[in-house]
Amino acid sequence: MARSSTKSFITEVPLKVNSKQESELLARFQAGRQVYNACLNEAMKRLELMRNSESYKVANKISRAKKKERSNTFRKVCEQFRYSEYDLHSFATKTSNAAKWIAQKVDSNTQQKLATRAFKASERVLVGRAREVRYKVPSRFRSMEGKSNKTGIRWKDDCLVWGKLVLQPIIDPSNPVIRHGLESTVKYVRLLWRILNGKRRWYAQLVNEGEPYQKSQNYVVDGLIGLDLNISNIAYVGDDHAGLLPFAELVPTFQKEITELQRKMQRSQRANNSDFFEPNFEAKRGRKTVVNKGKVKKGVKKAKAKWNKSSNYLKAANKKRELERRKAAYAKTQNRRVVNEILRHGKHIKTENVSVRGWQKRYGKAISAKSPGFVQSELLRKAENAGGTVIKFSTQKTALSQTHLDGTRIKKALSQRVHRDVTGISDHHRDLFSAFLSRYVSQDALILQDAQDEYLGAAAFGGKLPPKTCLLEPILLEAYQQRITREQVSKSESTQIDSPSERVSNEPLTTSQVVNKDEKLDGDVA
Numbered sequence: 243m244a245r246s247s248t249k250s251f252i253t254e255v256p257l258k259v260n261s262k263q264e265s266e267l268l269a270r271f272q273a274g275r276q277v278y279n280a281c282l283n284e285a286m287k288r289l290e291l292m293r294n295s296e297s298y299k300v301a302n303k304i305s306r307a308k309k310k311e312r313s314n315t316f317r318k319v320c321e322q323f324r325y326s327e328y329d330l331h332s333f334a335t336k337t338s339n340a341a342k343w344i345a346q347k348v349d350s351n352t353q354q355k356l357a358t359r360a361f362k363a364s365e366r367v368l369v370g371r372a373r374e375v376r377y378k379v380p381s382r383f384r385s386m387e388g389k390s391n392k393t394g395i396r397w398k399d400d401c402l403v404w405g406k407l408v409l410q411p412i413i414d415p416s417n418p419v420i421r422h423g424l425e426s427t428v429k430y431v432r433l434l435w436r437i438l439n440g441k442r443r444w445y446a447q448l449v450n451e452g453e454p455y456q457k458s459q460n461y462v463v464d465g466l467i468g469l470d471l472n473i474s475n476i477a478y479v480g481d482d483h484a485g486l487l488p489f490a491e492l493v494p495t496f497q498k499e500i501t502e503l504q505r506k507m508q509r510s511q512r513a514n515n516s517d518f519f520e521p522n523f524e525a526k527r528g529r530k531t532v533v534n535k536g537k538v539k540k541g542v543k544k545a546k547a548k549w550n551k552s553s554n555y556l557k558a559a560n561k562k563r564e565l566e567r568r569k570a571a572y573a574k575t576q577n578r579r580v581v582n583e584i585l586r587h588g589k590h591i592k593t594e595n596v597s598v599r600g601w602q603k604r605y606g607k608a609i610s611a612k613s614p615g616f617v618q619s620e621l622l623r624k625a626e627n628a629g630g631t632v633i634k635f636s637t638q639k640t641a642l643s644q645t646h647l648d649g650t651r652i653k654k655a656l657s658q659r660v661h662r663d664v665t666g667i668s669d670h671h672r673d674l675f676s677a678f679l680s681r682y683v684s685q686d687a688l689i690l691q692d693a694q695d696e697y698l699g700a701a702a703f704g705g706k707l708p709p710k711t712c713l714l715e716p717i718l719l720e721a722y723q724q725r726i727t728r729e730q731v732s733k734s735e736s737t738q739i740d741s742p743s744e745r746v747s748n749e750p751l752t753t754s755q756v757v758n759k760d761e762k763l764d765g766d767v768a
Contacts, residue, residue: 249627251454253423255411257402257444266407267433267444273347274356275383280337281330281360282375289364292323330357348386349405351394355387385434387449397428402446404433411446422455423448438567440560462628465588468681469621470642470673471596473605474612476580477673477721479681479714480587484721486674487580488728489612490573496565503562510555518542518549573613581621589630591622592680594637639686642676647697649690667697668715671722678718 259267292298301315320326334357338344348356366372376382388395395404402409414420432447470477475488512519512535520536551559598615609615622632644651646664654661654672661675670678682693696714 248451249453250429251423251426251450251452253420253426253448253450255413255420255423255446255448257446258410258412259444263407263409264442264444267435270347270404271383271386271435272380273344274352274386275378275380276341276344277334277338277348277353278356278360278383279377281334281357282363282377284333285325285330285360285364286367286375288323288325288329289368292319292325295319295323297322327358327361330361333357349388349394351389352386355389384436385432387432387447388430390430391428395431395433397431397446397448400424402431402433409444409446419455419457423450426450426452437560437563439564460582460585462585462589462624462630463587464590464630466590466592466681467584467588468677468679469584469591469593470677470680471593471614471618472673473601473608473614475673476584476614476617477671477677478584478587479674479677479718479721482717483587484674484677484714484717485583486671486721486725487583489580489614489617490576493569493572493576493611495611496569500562500565503558503565506558507555507562510552510558511549514550514552514555518547573611574616577613577617578620580617581624584621585624585628589625589628591625591630592633592635592683594640594642594680595634596637633683635680635683636686640679640683640688642679642683642688643672645679645688647690647694668719669722670718671725674718674721674725678714 297319298316301312301319304312304315306312331354334353335350338348338350338353363372363375367375386395391397395402397403400411400413402411413424427450429449429451432449433444434447435442435444437443465481468479475486477486478484518539520539522533522536524531525534526532596618598609598618601614602609625632641651644653646652647667648665650664652664659672661670661672663670663675678697679688679693682689682696
């Protein structure tokens with residue numbers, strides 16, 4: 243019988259933790275890490291034995307058309323080699339009881355949840371979603387959770403309770419989001435830690451049952467949205483509104499500070515690990531002779547040699563990590579605003595089936611700075627959660643960036659950002675026009691008649707179409723003009739950087755260098 247599932251949302255609350263409580267928590271996390279790694283190792287052993295067996299090979303040869311027979315055969319093979327979630331639960335219990343200190347630190351419910359977590363990691367390798375698993379080191383094991391809110395890690399009387407540990411939360415009573423989460427039913431609790439400004443901070447994540455708190459400005463309407471996702475922006479066209487929104491707009495990159503820290507770390511590494519580097523050598527640059535630093539010796543990385551890291555190196559690494567964390571946090575906040583803005587105009591989405599992973603090899607830094615994959619996944623998740631639909635279609639079959647209103651296809655260079663239609667209609671931004679056409683894609687085919695009927699301008703088609711009162715043409719033109727205005731404002735602000743009146747803080751007041759650089763990559767790669 244399938245498990246019943248209900249809607250969930252997460253409420254995160256910071257915790258007050260003193261030094262004694264933190265010492266106990268770290269001991270319990272160390273015990274939990276040992277359980278997880280042991281379960282993961284056992285799962286991979288059983289998986290390898292199962293894969294090499296004759297029964298598995300026979301099951302793998304069964305045609306995928308015979309779904310029921312194939313799944314039943316695979317299930318019997320898994321039972322034969324005891325490769326299942328519940329078998330790992332039993333293994334976790336035996337392992338914890340064998341090491342008495344683990345059983346004293348981690349309760350049975352949390353042990354089973356760690357076994358489930360390890361099984362899912364190995365299962366990703368089995369189905370081909372991952373190449374290998376990663377065993378956790380102390381710095382990478384950051385969360386543990388219970389199975390329910392009855393025993394183990396639980397939320398009781400507005401406190402996190404785990405055995406004899408009682409951790410007080412920091413609750414803002416004026417925050418409606420926190421109040422809504424505390425008043426909702428708690429399914430289970432997740433305990434985690436993060437490093438902020440070089441210090442460990444503890445948090446409780448309450449996995450609540452029901453719907454999350456809906457802010458008044460973040461409403462969702464029942465409308466159709468055509469999307470065109472890009473590297474640094476997203477274009478959308480709704481029933482009565484269109485826009486071209488940039489990702490992570492005006493997010494500081496701290497590039498200068500990070501570069502200085504990286505150089506400091508590199509100097510420290512070379513000074514404390516001189517045996518791992520080739521000797522410096524002289525090279526000519528034009529008429530000058532310069533000294534180039536030697537590279538890391540061959541075989542050092544494969545041998546996994548232990549590097550000496552000084553206290554100055556560790557301090558610089560912590561500062562760099564904090565700057566990167568802040569940059570990522572700012573980008574997430576801005577990108578969530580982009581998602582909420584789009585959903586205000588419709589929850590039924592049509593978009594191209596693009597792979598952001600495919601962009602990473604070519605536009606690695608731009609993808610890291612802009613996070614289009616986060617916007618894509620967050621938008622689809624929120625739309626489906628609000629009862630909307632998401633339809634993805636092939637980029638090769640539709641080729642929206644090349645298509646004109648009369649059906650003609652003319653390939654454009656990535657640098658060409660303006661769409662000039664062969665029918666003689668007004669010029670539009672390339673991404674906006676592709677988003678407009680995506681509204682009329684059905685089963686990987688563009689229905690041009692519907693697009694022509696909805697577009698205002700019958701004269702562009704030789705007067706064959708009757709006059710319409712559709713507002714899509716002025717909507718597209720208005721969105722294009724807003725994009726031009728935004729670019730002009732950004733450029734005008736960048737010229738005021740040297741003004742003494744603007745130097746009121748250490749934070750940059752202009753668009754970051756990564757943002758400006760990515761504008762050149764603002765291309766449709768379909």
